Amino acid sequence: MTAFLVGVAFFLVANLAGGLVRVIRGPTQADRVIAAQLFGTTGVAILLVLSVAADSRPLMDTALIFALLAVVMTVVFVKRGWVRAPGTPTAPEDA
Amino acid sequence: MMGPSSSHGPGVSSPSPSGDAPTGPDASSPSPLLRDHGERDGPPLLRWLLGLFLVPVGILLALGLKGAAGSRDPRIPDLIAKHLPETGVSNPVTGVLLNFRGYDTLLEIAVLVAAMVAVWSLDRGQRHFGLPASASASGGAGGGRPFLSAILRLAVPTAFLTAVYLTWMGSSEPAGAFQAGALLAGAGVLLSVAGVLRPLTAAALPVRIVAAGGVAGFVVTGIAVLPFTGAFLAYPEGWAYPLILGLEAALAVAVAVILVELFVDVPSIPAHDAALDAVDPYGDPLGRALAPDPSPADPEAP
Amino acid sequence: MTDVVTTGLLLDGLIALLLAGLAFRLLRTRDLFEAIMLFVAYGLTLALAWIRVGAPDIALAEAALGAGVTGALFLNAWHRLAVRAGSDDRLPMEADP
């Protein structure tokens, strides 16, 4: 069972690596921020799975903090991340 | 839903054909920091030499790290385990940080206070309390306000509860004041960025008291136990647990306040104030912040 | 039992690779906003790494401070730079030749 749980965690980390591509490619800032958000959501899942695998309660608290901070990050982005500068890319380009 | 888009009009949605998209926006970006094209890089030869130089440095570091990993004193874990009951807590990390090595934590919080004072010295004393008029211009809060306040109502109390829980559990589980303080600061940042709460400037006495409270609590406790135990920060028997818990609570609040103070300039960002730029930036900003605000109720920045 | 060890090693290796990739891209990119987002992702991944080496307190601190508060601080500074760049002001660093 533990091996299976760690395997699930492995799969989810591999998922994160996939999401990394979207952080790098963008093209808009919103794309990057939702990809970073993916790190938060998937991180919560990974921590929960690992907390059962390691039978460790503090990991669950860490998961709660991940969830809370994902909110902080994104709200800060929505309020601060957009700038109407002439250089801001606005159109979605085909990825 | 359609509010934000209609208020800005179609002119904002600058159409850019996908052909020039990768290079077009870059070319017009005036700030070298936001996106540069490498004009400020050194000559290629120099960069290659630097890279070559870094290879032996990396190898040296790796070797040093390998050596350091083995040289840890093997008696330390046993020593900690043996004396843990005396610390009044059951989490070895908290025991070390707040009992065996209390002065270490004292210096940590002192560094944070120093950082906060440094940020205060950069604050140009612009104080428009309340929500800046231009906040919605950059954040588009008009459309999202009910949603934003809903998530604030959910996340902020949860963060607060979790912070209390983390402080409380710090004595027995891996958690503690710094983590709780950081989480509390996250809630504070959320509130200040959303425009609900304005971080108080250096002028606010309560902020000064709370921020200094962490250091002060440590020093006062450390000196107060001197007559009983004869050593700085050596807690008397039986008093360790309540003292540590009290110090942790003061630390958590102090860390949170200090971290939120790093955002002291947040609400004034969109309202870039040319008049303040004209003021000599090296001339006693704290003193100016202490002086009465010339127009405290004026929400509009020039 | 060895199953668990092998899978755990695979997981650790993948996290290490992800960290190295994130760090490399973070240093190489010329887009400041992308760098900030990578920094946040790096902080969250590093918290996972701390969990794997059995240091949940540091993982907690890394997630809360490294990813949350520092990321917000960077975004804030980025916003300030971008607003100034968008206006006609010269940047502070360009003021003196």
Place this chain on the structure above:
Amino acid sequence: MTLELVVDGLTVLFLLTGCFFFLAGTVGLLRFPDVYCRLHALTKADSLGLGFVVAGVALQLRSWHEVLLLGILWFLVLSAAATICYLVASEALAQGVDPVGSGASQGQSGTEEAP
């Protein structure tokens, strides 16, 4: 004994389903054409995947406190996802990011200005 086996089996099932939705979310994030579609991938698929993971994990817990904590956690993530999706999408629209199908994908963007 058999009960434990059933519970373990359910956990495996839930976790695998959760993994599937996470995979779907990542594939959507990578393959969907614009921000608005990608928001669906992130907020719907991942939230559902997390729900399955929470269910699978909750079956393995021994105390009700922890199950309650997990429930709160999932609720928080769900509400955060809903809010974030709305905020990001409305901001993107306000910033002039054209949704696919509104003209941008038909060769030209900004159909309003086209004669």
